[in-house]
Amino acid sequence: MRHIPNILSVLRIGMVGVFVYLFCAGRHVAALCVYILAFLTDILDGYLARRNNWITNIGKLLDPFADKLLLVAALICIYIGKRQPAFLVLFLLSAVKELLMILGSMVMLRHRVVVYADWFGKIATGLFAAGVIFSLLSFRYPHLVPYDFYTLLIATVLSYAALIHYGIRAFLPGLKADADDQKTQGEQA
16 A cells, blocks of 8 residues: 555656657647646645655655656647747746756755755646646637746746755755744843
8 A cells, every 4th residue: 555656656657658649649638637637646646645654765756756757748748839939948947947956856865855845846836737737728728828828937936936945944954943043032032
């Protein structure tokens, strides 16, 4: 049972190929359904892993890899489908952020620092999902066009805020401790 979250992550990795195939075949609604199913498996595997304490080292690698692979594949497909420079910029910004996250994770791993997802990252993930859903729907419903781009733009900005926040939490833990000490001293005075 404890391997269910990892199995869901592996299934999500497989769904990336199905998503890309359906998108390239022009079956945007089917691709949307696969994307939503993959996103729901992400929520489910995280919930099960935390709730049942089924967190494994392989799961710590598989889950974010599957998430990043799904997002990058979706952003590439959206750019290819829309052929608009603004979507290319969003893809490149997201790719740079993911590269920075990978490099930062390697540094944190070397220093044995563990940083867990916070609300910046969770909100950015939710907005990326909404942006991808709007984008896929916009191929069929053109009136959604401005909403897909703006949602993805806000998600990208929040993902950079999360990156900065993770970096502060990981490498400058003394800042929070110092602020808490000053607040405590101020209350005692």
